[in-house]
Amino acid sequence: MNNPNDQIKKIVILGGGSAGWMTAAMLAKQLEQSCTITLVESNQIKTVGVGEATIPPIQNFNRILGITETEFLSACNGTIKLGIQFENWKQKQHTYMHPFGRFGADFDYMSFPYFWMKQQLTGAQQPLQEFSLAWHLSQSNKFITPSSDPTSLASNFDYAYHFDAGLYADFLRTYAEKLGVVRIEGKVANVFNHPDNGFISGLQLEDNQEIKGDLFIDCSGQRSVLMRQNLNVPFHSWSHLLFNDSAIAVQSTHTKMLQPYTRSIAHDSGWQWRIPLQTRMGNGNVFSSQFMTDEQGLDCLLNSVDGKVLTEPNKIKFETGRLNSFWDKNCVAIGLSAGFLEPLESTGLHLIQSAIMRLIRLMPNKDCDQLSQSLYNKETELEYQHIKDFIILHYKATERDDSEYWQHCKGLEIPDSLKQQIELFKQFGHLDVHEKDLFKQDNWLAVLTGQGIMPAKIAPIVTHKNNLDIEKTFDVMQKQFQQITMNATSHEMYLAKHCPYRPKR
Numbered sequence: 379m380n381n382p383n384d385q386i387k388k389i390v391i392l393g394g395g396s397a398g399w400m401t402a403a404m405l406a407k408q409l410e411q412s413c414t415i416t417l418v419e420s421n422q423i424k425t426v427g428v429g430e431a432t433i434p435p436i437q438n439f440n441r442i443l444g445i446t447e448t449e450f451l452s453a454c455n456g457t458i459k460l461g462i463q464f465e466n467w468k469q470k471q472h473t474y475m476h477p478f479g480r481f482g483a484d485f486d487y488m489s490f491p492y493f494w495m496k497q498q499l500t501g502a503q504q505p506l507q508e509f510s511l512a513w514h515l516s517q518s519n520k521f522i523t524p525s526s527d528p529t530s531l532a533s534n535f536d537y538a539y540h541f542d543a544g545l546y547a548d549f550l551r552t553y554a555e556k557l558g559v560v561r562i563e564g565k566v567a568n569v570f571n572h573p574d575n576g577f578i579s580g581l582q583l584e585d586n587q588e589i590k591g592d593l594f595i596d597c598s599g600q601r602s603v604l605m606r607q608n609l610n611v612p613f614h615s616w617s618h619l620l621f622n623d624s625a626i627a628v629q630s631t632h633t634k635m636l637q638p639y640t641r642s643i644a645h646d647s648g649w650q651w652r653i654p655l656q657t658r659m660g661n662g663n664v665f666s667s668q669f670m671t672d673e674q675g676l677d678c679l680l681n682s683v684d685g686k687v688l689t690e691p692n693k694i695k696f697e698t699g700r701l702n703s704f705w706d707k708n709c710v711a712i713g714l715s716a717g718f719l720e721p722l723e724s725t726g727l728h729l730i731q732s733a734i735m736r737l738i739r740l741m742p743n744k745d746c747d748q749l750s751q752s753l754y755n756k757e758t759e760l761e762y763q764h765i766k767d768f769i770i771l772h773y774k775a776t777e778r779d780d781s782e783y784w785q786h787c788k789g790l791e792i793p794d795s796l797k798q799q800i801e802l803f804k805q806f807g808h809l810d811v812h813e814k815d816l817f818k819q820d821n822w823l824a825v826l827t828g829q830g831i832m833p834a835k836i837a838p839i840v841t842h843k844n845n846l847d848i849e850k851t852f853d854v855m856q857k858q859f860q861q862i863t864m865n866a867t868s869h870e871m872y873l874a875k876h877c878p879y880r881p882k883r
Contacts, residue, residue, distance in 0.1 A: 384743040386592045387413045390581065392566065392604055393597035394419035396543050397713025397730045399550035400439070401595055404734045406557035407443055409741075415558070416589060418581060420565040423599075430543055430653045430660045431459060431640045431724040433816075434478055434536040439731045443553065451877035453549045455655045456541035458521050458638040458869060460512040462723070466644035467829060469777045474505065474828030475639070476723075477512035479524075479535030480820050482855055486846060488839070491823050493848050495807045496836045504852070506827045511535040514859045516639045520866035531858050538724070540640065540653045540660070548882070562589065569608040577708045577746070578604060592744050594709045595737075602715040605701060609709060612702045613717075619770055619790065620698040622648055622720050626675050627662040627692045631685035638869040642722065643682075646781040647674075650682060651721070656879040659685060664720055669783040696720075704758045708746045710737055717762060722769050728816065732761060761816065767796040768817045768825070775800075775829040800831065807833035 389405060391398050394417060402417050409415070440450055450456060461477035468474070482490030494506055507513045512535040515521055525532035555561065564583035572579050580590040596604035605611045617623065632654070641652035648665030663679035670678070676691055700717030704710065712733045719725060736757060740750045774792050778784035802808050803826055811819050826832075867875075 380743075384745065385413070386742065386744060388591040389413060389415045389593045389595065390589055390591035391415065391417040391595040391597055392419075392581065393417075393423075393599060393713075393715070394547060394551070394561075395597065395599070395713070396547050396727060397599075397715075398595075398597040399547045399554060400727075400730050401597060401712055401734050402554040402559045403443060403550040403557075404439070404738065406554050406559050408738050411558050413592075414560070415554075416560045416562060416591070417554075418562045418564060418566070418583070418589060420563060422565065430655065431462075431540050431651070431721070432538040432727050433724050434538045435728055435731060435816075436538055439735075445553070448877045450546075450549070451539065451541070451873070452880045453882070454539075454541035454545040455657055455879045456539045456877065457636055457654055457656055457873060459538040459540050459640055459724075460516045460521070460535070460638045461510075462640045462642055463516070464642050464644070464772070464825075464828065466778075467642070467649075467772060467776060470780065474824070475507045475510075475513050475516065476821065476824040476828065477507060477510040477516070477535065478537055479510065479512050481506055481534075481823065482509040482852075483531060483534060485851070486843060488843065489819065491819070492807060492837050492840045493843075493846075494852075495833055496840050497848055497852070498832065499836050506823060509852070509855060509859075511859055511862060512537070514863040515866060516637070518863050518866070519635050519637055519869050520863055521638050521869045521872045522862070522866040531855065532862050537638075540655055542655060543727075545882075562587070566603055569604060571608070575707070576609070578608065592708065593742070593746070596709055596711040596715040597713050599714040600696065600718070602701070602711060604709050605706060605711040605715055609706050611706050611711075613697075613699055614702055615697055615699040616766060617697055617699065619792070620720055620766070620773075621668065621786070622664050622666045622698070623696060624667050624670075624672065624675060625662055625664045625694040625696070625721075626672070626679050627660065627694070628679065628683065628687050629689045630659045630661055630683045630687050632657075632659055633684040635868075636870050636873070640724065644778075645678060646670075647678075647783040649722070650679065656873060658688060659683075662721075664722075666783065669781070669786075700759070700762045703751075703755045704733070705737075705746075705751045705754045708742075708744075710754075712737075716758070719762065719765055719769060722772060723765070723817075725765050725769075725816070729761070729765075732816075733758065757814075760814075763795070764815050764817065767793060767799065768822070770796055771800070771822075771825055772829070775826065775831050777830060800826075804831065804833055806835055806837040808837065 463475045465473045567584045568582040570580045578594045636654045643650045647670035651662045653660035665675050704716050713730050773787040
């Protein structure tokens with residue numbers, strides 16, 4: 379039997395923002411007030427606050443909390459995201475989309491993309507993205523919720539959100555405090571550790587207030603106050619592979635219809651994001667200081683903004699990489715304190731979400747056993763590794779050589795795991811993907827084919843499938859996609875009807 383005295387009784391979260399309040403909200407929901415949860419944050423410490431684009435699993439996170447899509451989008455100035463449109467990545471003036479969901483429909487026990495690749499290798503020209511309902515909807519600025527009928531093509535797509543990360547943190551703070559989470563305003567002056575095992579025993583704030591705990595969650599951002607500064611957990615840099623180290627963000631007014639997708643626009647020394655919220659546009663420039671100065675980066679961003687600039691530029695410096703361990707002793711790092719992968723595929727909030735759910739599944743007793751820690755660290759490391767490879771793919775799979783930046787990208791010595799994935803795909807179109815991977819076959823296919831990588835030969839099994847009229851089948855699919863899209867509601871009308879932004883008074 380479990381000894382009640384061994385159970386965690388006090389959890390202390392250092393840091394607010396998205397990471398802190400997502401953690402506080404979910405822990406309060408799952409632990410059902412069986413222990414106290416205290417969150418320490420300071421209004422003097424600015425959060426990054428630009429994580430405004432997400433990927434589909436955010437739906438499940440909100441669903442577990444019991445938050446409806448309507449109340450969430452209305453409170454957080456949210457819009458729908460059907461995918462990411464990549465512009466100028468393969469080459470200048472070239473555009474492709476990474477849509478959410480599946481391509482086409484599987485038939486004859488084979489994945490649809492194998493038949494698409496067969497058609498391509500025998501002379502067809504239709505891009506893979508045109509067999510995605512998310513793509514069709516996005517190009518018409520429309521939206522419907524996916525069908526619950528698994529036989530319908532309207533069930534084969536997915537979606538995520540764009541929203542104000544600061545409003546989301548405020549929304550979750552209200553949610554968490556209703557469940558008993560206590561927020562304490564203050565900055566940490568000292569961290570106390572047990573002399574026998576090095577566990578953190580408490581925090582001392584600048585006003586001398588002491589906060590004791592059994593389990594500590596480090597959500598202190600890139601400062602990583604508890605993990606890196608106190609416990610001296612080493613940081614493993616990936617700046618030689620993901621060498622962008624700077625970002626500048628501004629908000630602007632809208633000048634056109636709200637598009638239900640994120641835009642990623644490559645330039646000579648990096649890329650820019652465009653993220654539409656209901657009342658404003660989020661704009662940012664991600665670049666490498668090796669190839670662009672801050673002044674050049676700001677000019678590049680401001681010269682490309684369509685509407686009126688609403689905010690002062692927010693300059694952010696970062697180093698890509700991760701901690702050598704994400705859980706050490708009685709402390710777990712979540713969010714930027716654990717690591718950073720640039721926002722190209724909108725994985726920042728997802729890494730927070732998956733870390734929280736992993737911690738809940740492996741919730742320890744006071745002794746924070748080594749086996750649970752090791753499993754947590756192993757799973758998290760694999761997740762970072764997988765996402766890192768997927769992001770590097772965008773830079774490596776380019777035909778651009780028109781600047782030093784892109785020449786550097788083409789010459790990257792990529793990890794063996796990514797090299798093997800690309801070579802495997804180039805042979806017969808196969809991919810090494812696993813159930814727990816965030817990015818599945820269709821995600822990899824969107825980027826690989828979107829940036830011009832194709833298999834050299836048709837998969838042998840598909841060469842034996844000659845009784846199917848592929849051309850006619852594809853034509854029927856296209857007509858269904860077009861019909862569904864024609865009957866869909868405009869993105870703006872959907873938001874206005876179901877979840878208009880209602881600012882907190």
